[in-house]
Amino acid sequence: RCLFITQSREAFEISKPYLDRGWEFIHSAVVQSLIEIYQGKQIGDTWEEYKRLREKALEQGCSINLPALLNYRERLKDILKLEKQFEEIKRLAFEYGVSLHIPEIFANSRKRSCEYIEKDISFVKANGEVAPCMLYAYEHEEYLNFHSKRIEKVSYGNLREKSLAEIRKNEEYVRFREIRKNFDNIPWCGECVYSSLDCWYVNSNEVDCYGNSPTCNECLFSVGISKCIL
Incomplete structure (x- = not known):
């Protein structure tokens, strides 16, 4: 419950x-x-x-x-x-x-933040894959805001192939971090009526209505409802 x-x-x-x-x-x-x-x-x-x-x-x-x-x-x-x-x-x-x-x-959408961004940290899996955070390290299903959400894993490289410094210079990874330095760049679906009415942007973390891909539009960690391990 x-x-x-x-x-x-x-x-x-x-x-x-x-x-x-x-x-x-x-x-x-x-x-x-x-x-x-x-x-x-x-x-x-x-x-x-x-x-x-x-x-x-x-x-x-x-x-x-x-x-x-x-x-x-x-x-x-x-x-x-x-x-x-x-x-x-x-x-x-x-x-x-x-x-x-x-x-x-x-959830106060105006006070959203990400510990991984603020502390400039990456999440490294046992197989060497580098993810932007723990939530996006693995594929899984979530249930929130009265709907299911498919979380696709997000990986920007593997330490078996490149150094962490090289991976963090990946253009897409740099853009991912820059966008999340200001969460006004990302919609918060919890306060949008369409999220309760089968909006396709809440079915997964792949894209949001602002064009961000991947997105953090329903991240409970960003609003402090879930507590980050950092």
Whole structure:
């Protein structure tokens, strides 16, 4: 059971008053918007409410994936309970002088970072292959944001054939690192409505809607929900 939300705390707080209205809120907003566009008529207030919701989010510098938040509704009580428990654990750790690194519960896309990039580290496998990080060292399947994601391995060379210094000068590897020095270059799918609606860009790590290949558009390590080994 996943007790985290791949959107910011601000997005959650802004959306909270609408969550009890469920999918009917979204359905009504969509219907009203289409009628307004194609017939020039305003038949209700839901579409205007939805636009105000989006405007409020933009004012606070965040985006809202309302379909995903609605999917989280059954877990919200446990998620907020866990958040309180984490606060108590942090208080006790501080009181007893214990160094503690607790995972995030909410994902703030504006604070994304990568330990491998910041510390200028590569991941070397037992067979000599050089990967940009542990996550991309092996092919595997993930499940997040209510969908499966196929992770293809990413390798930029092998130490049996070239030195690490040579491999790190690989043009594609250099570009990979440069892009991730500023995560504004990479979309965050957790707060995009299309990621909850079968968008093909979330099926694998091969490419994203910004054209990055490979991509880190749903990396839980970058937002601190998963903790890196470094």
